[in-house]
Amino acid sequence: MKCSRCRKTAVINLPSHNAAFCRDCFLDFFLKQVRRGIEQHGLISEGDRVLAALSGGKDSLALALALHELGINVTALHIDLGIGTSSDKARAVCERFCEGHGIPLIIKETAEDGLAIPRVKEALNRPICSACGKIKRYFFNKIAMDGGFSCVATGHNLDDEVARLSSNTLRWDKGYLSDQGPLLEGSGGFARKIKPLWRLTEYETAHYAFLMGIENHYAPCPYSEGASFSVLKRLWQDLEEAMPGRKISFYQGFLERARPLFAAEETENGDALKPCALCGYPTSSDICGVCRIRRTVQEKADLLHA
């Protein structure tokens, strides 16, 4: 197989783009797709300071590196969840990566706020994943706002987005359908959220990470039940194989034709936000979700020491 551009030997075949690429042309293609994704939805403007969420997984590392390679002013943020060796390893990967590439790194330990995940897990009588996600998003936002960053970037790729969109569509969840997309504008205490890898698949992103020598030693979370949306992602692989190009046309078609309808309705009927009485974070309740978690953890601790 030859590279569609330069006719050297190809290292990757991309049926949905009707193309194959050698190493250099693929890296060029990858960055061009990231840039196109950014420009298509105005994710980043001249002079923006981007805070990239860095879990230590290959998608988030690829995101930070691609933004850096594109000459964008990017700072990485790693949230240390305090989950024993799993968190230690992830943090060490992020530190080595950022040092190696000269990307500034902020580390936030949730334990500082009494929110080490094992402690939260002990205190809560429900699955930890959604609480952990809430805590991470809370700190992404808080650190972006406090640090004067223009936006928070996450490493969600096309497969993540398509699986999430399918899940939202299977349930016809109008609230989630009203704001899913590569850009969520900032407003009322919320930083702008962007997903610059939305045009790239998991496969393409993994290849970029591999070809750029990104370390792949990420230890999966011991509390997680494995990859989310795994059933839907498998179905989408089958569908994409049968109909190449379907993933991105489904996602783009949604953004162009359907999301505006859901968004218009949400603007009319959505919950109004106000600052959390405890921490000032925007919320539709009196007290935000993370302060409620914090309170539960504290009550549990008080009970044990009473």
Place this chain on the structure above:
Amino acid sequence: MKCSRCRKTAVINLPSHNAAFCRDCFLDFFLKQVRRGIEQHGLISEGDRVLAALSGGKDSLALALALHELGINVTALHIDLGIGTSSDKARAVCERFCEGHGIPLIIKETAEDGLAIPRVKEALNRPICSACGKIKRYFFNKIAMDGGFSCVATGHNLDDEVARLSSNTLRWDKGYLSDQGPLLEGSGGFARKIKPLWRLTEYETAHYAFLMGIENHYAPCPYSEGASFSVLKRLWQDLEEAMPGRKISFYQGFLERARPLFAAEETENGDALKPCALCGYPTSSDICGVCRIRRTVQEKADLLHA
């Protein structure tokens, strides 16, 4: 495995209903689901005369029989497409079925109008399936309107509907999304269209047909490339297996929460209809699709005899 109702030996297991049934309880369940589907969306009212489209396939035969068993005033309509032995066999199945069950049958031969499908296929430079579908829908509607029927019923089951909805959703085709459903109200020259089997799967419908002794000798159309939506139907089988009940929740969720948004937009921006200049059938052009087909067939014939 025992029947969930009467504890006799079950003949069918339905995970999405969390139930298994013996023969009699399944037949009762099937008719109740048809009735529930009719009542849920007001498909048929007291005193309605229903025209059921009868292809000769098991879904359409099951539809006609179920409506008849429910005491609904049903007349069957078979469109003889004039496709050699395939059409002859389908017609014979319909005739035997209607005679056996005492259901009145109307036969319409498209050849009477110069529209035998082999002739249409010869004249058209495009796939015949969409033209054939157009011609069938034209006659369903015309015969319903001319005969004073309340509505046209078709045998589409839940799998058909879910596959079609997925296809429309994958493309985010707002026009099709605005009016897909078990009920399309009649207006401006169009008869009401209903799909009374929308709550029943292909599997359930096939079982009903089998248990009711419905003849299954239907010869597939020689022009068709096989079952439509076969990729999507296979994906949905996988999804339903992984998450029982997803099919109907996807379909009902769409009808409740999403279709109204698409329908509202279509009312604002949709094409206005007017009577076809040649036959009076409602159309958004000057001449309806079937009259255009008829004209093409005629031109081709004139050319050959010139």
